[in-house]
Amino acid sequence: MTINVNPPVAPDTAMQMGPQDYIRRSASSVPAPARQLEAVAKLIDVSKCIGCKACQSACLEWNDLREEVGVNAGVYDNPHDLTPNTFTLMRFTEWVNPETDNLEWLIRKDGCMHCADPGCLKACPAPGAIVQYSNGVVDFVKENCIGCGYCVKGCPFDIPRISKVDNRSYKCTLCSDRIAVGQGPACAKACPTKAIVFGTKEEMKAHAAERIEDLKSRGYANAGLYDPPGVGGTHVMYVLHHADKPSIYAGLPDDPRISPLVEAWKGVTKYAGFAVMGIAAAAGVLHMAISGRNRVTVEDDEEARRLTAVAPGAAPLDPSKETLS
Amino acid sequence: MTDSTLHGRPAPQVTKADIDRGDRLHVGREVVVDRYTKWARVNHWITAISLILLALSGLALFHPSLYWLTALFGGGQWTRAIHPWIGVVLFVSFAGLFIRFFRLNLPRREDAQWAAHIGDVLKGDEEKLPEVGKYNAGQKFVFWAMSILITILIVSGLAVWERYFSQYLTVPQLRVAMLVHSMAAVAIICVWIIHVYAAFWVEGTLRAMTRGNVSGGWAWRHHRKWLRALATYGKRDDQSPDGRGPAT
Numbered sequence: 424m425t426i427n428v429n430p431p432v433a434p435d436t437a438m439q440m441g442p443q444d445y446i447r448r449s450a451s452s453v454p455a456p457a458r459q460l461e462a463v464a465k466l467i468d469v470s471k472c473i474g475c476k477a478c479q480s481a482c483l484e485w486n487d488l489r490e491e492v493g494v495n496a497g498v499y500d501n502p503h504d505l506t507p508n509t510f511t512l513m514r515f516t517e518w519v520n521p522e523t524d525n526l527e528w529l530i531r532k533d534g535c536m537h538c539a540d541p542g543c544l545k546a547c548p549a550p551g552a553i554v555q556y557s558n559g560v561v562d563f564v565k566e567n568c569i570g571c572g573y574c575v576k577g578c579p580f581d582i583p584r585i586s587k588v589d590n591r592s593y594k595c596t597l598c599s600d601r602i603a604v605g606q607g608p609a610c611a612k613a614c615p616t617k618a619i620v621f622g623t624k625e626e627m628k629a630h631a632a633e634r635i636e637d638l639k640s641r642g643y644a645n646a647g648l649y650d651p652p653g654v655g656g657t658h659v660m661y662v663l664h665h666a667d668k669p670s671i672y673a674g675l676p677d678d679p680r681i682s683p684l685v686e687a688w689k690g691v692t693k694y695a696g697f698a699v700m701g702i703a704a705a706a707g708v709l710h711m712a713i714s715g716r717n718r719v720t721v722e723d724d725e726e727a728r729r730l731t732a733v734a735p736g737a738a739p740l741d742p743s744k745e746t747l748s
Numbered sequence: 749m750t751d752s753t754l755h756g757r758p759a760p761q762v763t764k765a766d767i768d769r770g771d772r773l774h775v776g777r778e779v780v781v782d783r784y785t786k787w788a789r790v791n792h793w794i795t796a797i798s799l800i801l802l803a804l805s806g807l808a809l810f811h812p813s814l815y816w817l818t819a820l821f822g823g824g825q826w827t828r829a830i831h832p833w834i835g836v837v838l839f840v841s842f843a844g845l846f847i848r849f850f851r852l853n854l855p856r857r858e859d860a861q862w863a864a865h866i867g868d869v870l871k872g873d874e875e876k877l878p879e880v881g882k883y884n885a886g887q888k889f890v891f892w893a894m895s896i897l898i899t900i901l902i903v904s905g906l907a908v909w910e911r912y913f914s915q916y917l918t919v920p921q922l923r924v925a926m927l928v929h930s931m932a933a934v935a936i937i938c939v940w941i942i943h944v945y946a947a948f949w950v951e952g953t954l955r956a957m958t959r960g961n962v963s964g965g966w967a968w969r970h971h972r973k974w975l976r977a978l979a980t981y982g983k984r985d986d987q988s989p990d991g992r993g994p995a996t
Contacts (some may be wrong), residue, residue: 450812548809549824569824571809572910576923585910590825684923688930693811696934703938707945710870717872717950719965727779727964731979 440556440603447555449547449567460558464624465597465608467532468634468662469672470643471618474499474513474530481613482511485598507586510534510595511610514673531661531672532610532619535582535595537561539655542681543594545689546577552592559624559658560597568592577689579654579679597658627660634662653680759879759976760858766881766977768852773978779964781978783882783956791844792957798838799940805831806933832909839902846895852882853892858973859885879972890943897936904929 444460445453483490488508496503499515511534518527541561544553552567553574563574563583570590574583583592598608606612607621614620620630631648638646647666650656661675669675770785784792805827808817818827858878862869862885868876869886877884883891906913907925914922947953952966967975 450815548812548815550812550815567824569809569818569828570910571828572908572914572922573809573926575910575914576908576919576926578919581919585914587911590829590911682920682923684920684927688923688927692927692930692934696930697811699934700937700941703941707941707949710945711949714870714872716948717874719952719963719969721965723969724778724963724965727968727975728775730968730975731773731775731779731964 439605440558440560440599442554444556444558445554446557447541447544448551449544449549449553451550456557458557460556462624463558463560463597463602463622463658464627465537465611465619465621465659466627466631466662467659468618468620468631469529469531470634470638470646470662470664471616472513472530472532473616473618474515474528475615476501476513477613477615478532478610478619479509479511479513481609482595483508485601485609486510486596505533505582505584505594507584507588507591507593510593516671516673518671527664529672531675533582533673535561535597535659536580536651536654536679537595537597537658538579538679539657540681542577542579542654542685543574543583544577545681546573546685548573556599558602560599560602561658562596562599563592563594565591577681577685579676579681595659624658631660631662638662638664649675651676651679653678760973762973762977762980764977764981766852766974767981768848768882771882771974771978773964773975773982774961775964779967780961781964781967781975782961784960786960788845788848789957789960791841791848795838795841795845798834798841799936801834802831802838803933803937803940805834810930810933829911832905832911835902835905839898842894842898849883849891850895853888855888856881859888862886874969879976880970880974881977882971882974884970886942886946890939890946893939894936894943897932897939900932901929901936904932 440460444456444458446456447453482488488510490502490506490508493502495501500512502509502512505512511532514531514533516529516531518529519525520527537559538561539559541553541555544555544561547553548571549567549569552564552569553561554564555561568591570585570592572583572585572592574592575581575585583594585592598606598610601608608619611619611621620627622630628648628650635646635648643664645667646662646664649661649663649666649669661669661672663669663672665671668677670677770782770788772782774780774782804817805821807814808821808827809815809831815824818824821827821830858880861878862880865877868874869884904925907917908914908922908929917925947957950970952963956962964975967978
C-alpha cells in the first residue's frame with residue numbers, strides 16, 4: 424500500500440486535475456468529464472493524534488495564511504474556532520468514559536470533510552464559486568465567490584467561514600493545488616505520527632480497516648471508520664476509537680446530512696415559488712383579457728357631480744386641475 | 749346627509765373619521781378628489797423603487813437562471829452587499845407609509861361583505877358591492893400583507909446579514925431564517941403583482957399616486973362611502989362639526 428505523503432518530486436501527470444475534471448459546479452452545470460479520476464481521501468486516525476498542531480501550522484504555511492494572536496480561554500483549542508484563515512483546527516475534548524471511568528483526551532482535527540454530496544455547493548447561488556472534482560475534492564473558487572454565506576447554511580459540519588476582509592468564503596481545499604501535481608496535503612505531510620495519511624479512498628479504507636482491527640484488539644470494541652453515508656460518504660475520514668458516538672469528539676455530527684430546511688429552500692421553494700409568481704402574473708393577464716379594464720362610466724361622473732353639488736366641504740376646483748378638454 | 753336613498757339603498761353612515769388628512773374635494777365643471785399628498789406619493793415611490801430593486805437583487809441570488817440580474821447591481825459581490833441596505837431603506841420607508849395609511853386600513857364591517865362578493869369585484873360589477881371607504885378589502889389585504897411580510901423579511905433578512913449579524917445566530921437558526929426569508933419574498937412578490945395589476949386594471953387609479961388625485965366618478969364608483977364623507981364633511985381637519993365649509 425502506498426500512502427502518498429512523500430511522492431516523487433516529478434509531477435505525476437496522470438493525476439493532474441483541472442477544470443476539465445469538474446463533476447459539479449455551483450449554480451451551473453458542467454459537461455460530463457472525459458475521464459474519471461480515482462477517488463482520493465485523507466484519513467485522520469484520531470487514536471494516533473498527539474495534538475501537536477503541526478497540521479495547523481503546515482496549513483497556515485502552505486496556504487500563506489496568518490492568524491491573529493488570540494487569547495487563552497483555558498483550553499488548548501487555538502484559535503477557538505475555525506476562521507477564514509484557519510482551515511483546520513485541533514479540537515480538544517476531555518471525556519470521561521462511563522464504562523471505565525477513565526479520562527480520555529479526544530483530539531480531533533476539524534476541517535472540511537469534502538462530502539460526496541456537498542451541502543455548500545448545493546446552497547451556493549454564485550455560478551462556479553464551489554466546484555467538485557471527479558476525485559472527490561470540493562473546492563471554493565475565490566474569484567466567483569460573492570460572500571453571501573449560503574454555504575455556511577448548507578454545510579452539515581459548520582465549516583466555511585466568511586472573511587470580513589475580502590467578503591469571500593474559505594475552507595480546507597484538501598490542498599487541491601498540491602494534489603493537482605501529485606503531492607499529498609500539507610497537513611498530512613507535516614504529521615509526525617502519521618495520524619493523517621492521504622491516498623486513494625480505497626487505500627485509505629483498507630488502511631483504516633487495519634487500524635480498527637488493531638484498536639479493537641486493544642479493547643476499543645466500538646472503534647470504527649467515520650465515512651458518513653448521509654452525505655454520500657466523505658473524502659476526509661476519521662478512525663474513531665468510539666465510532667458509535669461521534670458527537671463526543673467536539674460535536675462531530677452522528678449522522679450528518681444536508682438539512683431538510685436547506686433542501687426545502689433550494690428545492691421546493693424555488694420551483695413552487697416560480698410557479699406561484701408565474702400563476703399570479705398569468706392570472707392578471709388572463710383577467711385583463713377576459714373582463715377588460717374596470718372603467719369609470721359617464722353615469723359615475725354624473726352621480727359624483729350630483730352628490731357633490733351641495734357639498735359643504737368642497738373647495739372650488741382649481742382650473743389647472745381640469746382634465747376635460 | 750344628502751342622497752340618502754340613492755339606488756334604493758340607504759347610504760351608509762359616514763363620519764369625519766372616514767377621511768384622511770389631505771383628502772379634499774374640489775368641485776367645478778368636473779369633480780376632482782385629492783387622495784394622496786405630495787409627501788405620501790414621494791414616500792410611496794421610494795418604497796416602490798426599493799421593493800423592485802430588492803426583488804431583482806433577491807431573485808438574482810434565488811435561482812441560478814436569474815443570476816445575470818446581478819449585472820444590474822455591478823456583479824455578485826455588489827448585489828450581495830447592497831441588497832440588505834436597500835432592505836433597510838424599504839423598511840424605514842414602509843414604516844412611513846404604515847403610519848400614514850394604517851388608520852383607514854383597519855378592518856370594517858363592509859370588508860367581509862365586499863370580500864364575499866369577490867366574484868362581482870372581478871367582474872367589475874361594483875353596484876352589487878357594499879359602499880366602501882377610502883380603501884376596499886382588497887386594498888386592505890395588500891396593505892396588511894405588505895406590513896406583515898416586510899416585518900418578516902426585515903427580521904429574517906437581518907439574521908442572515910453576513911456582514912453584521914449572522915455571527916450572533918447558530919447555523920440551524922440561520923437555515924430557518926433563510927427558508928422563511930425566501931418564502932416571504934415569494935409571497936411579497938405575489939402581493940406586489942396583485943397590487944400593480946389592480947392599479948392598472950382599475951382605470952384612473954395610477955393617477956392617485958402620480959398626480960395625487962382621482963376623478964369624482966372614480967371615487968363614486970370605487971369608494972362611494974369615502975366620497976360621501978368628503979361631500980358631507982369636506983377636508984377633514986378644516987371642517988367644523990356643523991358641516992359648514994371652512995373659510996378658504
